[in-house]
Amino acid sequence: MWNLSRIRAIALDLDDTLWPVWPTIERAEGVLQHWLSEHAPATAAWLSDPQRRRAVREQVHAEFPHLAHDLTFLRRESIRRALAAAGDATELAEPAFEVFFAARQQVALYPDALPALQRLSRRFPVVSLSNGNADLRRIGLDAHFVGTVSAREAGCKKPDPRIFHRAAAVAGVPPEAVVHVGDDFELDVLGALGAGMQAVWVARQPAAPMPAAHAAAVPVCADLTELCKTLGIPLD
Template sequence: MNKTPSPTHEPLRSAVLQALDAGRIKAISLDLDDTLWPIWPTIERAEAALAAWLREHAPATAVLAGNPQALREARHYLQIKRPDLSNDLSALRRESIRFVLLKAGDDPELAEEAFEVFFEARHRVELFDDALPALEWLAGRYPVVALSNGNADVHRVGLGRHFHHSISAREFGVGKPDARIFHAAAEAAGVRPGEVLHVGDDAQLDVLGGLIAGLQVAWVNRDGREWEHAPLQPHLTVPDLMSLCNQLA
């Protein structure tokens, strides 16, 4: 996919002034983690599955990585040493496992199978109650493009039929808040960036990134957080996805 240059800040200035224009929306780009499901319970379950596998197949590594913080520290180390992995969370996780296997004296080739154990569990997500009915409603009215910096696969999660297309930072080469990935979502939906409503939970990656890219943006603020980026504002703030659907109906 063609990675076009980042836009000027003209769309950003207009976004400050405009309220949501629902009539202009022709497509939806949708964040995944913490928008459709809570991510940290999912990661904790996947790390527990990985730990159980390591205890059976790589006991020395299991001891070394007995605290999940050890693998997180390995990932942080590799993020510094391997900046080429910064947009590929799957590769970063796999190489972190390999790093700990080597450090423990176990076979580093086990990293592939160990990662698959983690990755399979990572896709056993528990959707927010509003997520599936809202996704069905949105997909029935707009082309919906998944837009994520994470490594979830909407087909492995079981939601693929609701998405027109899916774009990840790993596949595209840059992640949110870079304007180019938002523009790629618009291109995948066959519309202009200003005709896309981006929906996500992260104030900086989703909201500010979408605004700078010239999209309309709905902030899913499930926790009632304060908006800390005035004078910039999302076009719409909702406590859940069904509230978004009600606003668009």
Template structure:
């Protein structure tokens, strides 16, 4: 059961917690495809096939396992490999990545996200904690957060307890004083529990909890419910 009196700071996952990630990535892929069509047609013809991209991703993930926590590195390498395979200039990998990365920051938040962030930030220091490569300032949410911690910067990814400890340090509190909020049962909830934090599972899709007897301290369908549970002013 959640103990609000113990909470001194909040860490928040981003993708699928504040915004849906699939449509964001689909738009970014479409923007990259258009850029490749114009700048690297041979690569574009191959890149268009989802199965080709899946094979590239698997190869890059295997060959760059030491960078598994760094989504930006893996994406750059994937684009560079595609360019080389097609006989295009591999130097185009960086501008191509920037096209994708800029589009990846164009998120559409869930309806409850912005009002909830305002209410949460009015009481607690907020720290984002993500395995992804969203940039809070480019997304437009940086003003609500004290800090952002990413797997790329930390060198490890959720559910590793070390990244949760880094987020607690960024918030200026001990792990047991942190409430971590996220949508992923394994990466967010179990990871935060292992780090000694209280946890909130944001279960927008009404999924079954499959990790009993371990449980989140609170399960909510959206962030409005969380704000109510914390007795935050509307």
């Protein structure tokens, strides 16, 4: 059952919880493509074929299933292989990835995200918990978090209980004192519950109904303003 009195810390997902991720990734890929057109034009032409882009990523993912938690490695290796396939210098993979990575941090927050973060962080220690590779310092949100936990650093990704337990340790509380907040029902909600935490499902888009088995234990919020209300935080 949902128990507000147990909560002493918040673990917070990033992508699609604080900002929409796919527009961010698409913009970053466009910036990368422009950079390649200047520094590795053969690769830019090679990657202009969507089927090639998809195929090289799928090949890398298939060859490195043990690194599925490391999106930075997978992206960099995909770039390196595209450079090699097009006949360009593979040494460009690192600067090319940095161009992509910098653009990936140019997120557009949901309107409710920053005001909610300010309220949440005044009331609870907040730890980011993400399968992605967003950099809160580059984004400019790190002041609202006591720590960050990423799949790459943890060596595993949600819904593995170990990454949730790491977030609890960073917050300095046991898992049962943490509520994890995220948009993905399987990765965030079921993952948190499986790790002994409570969970809040942020369903910004119309979603499938909450399974009856979890209805009494998991609040559903349309945005982070509603999350603050659910956690009893005044909207000043």
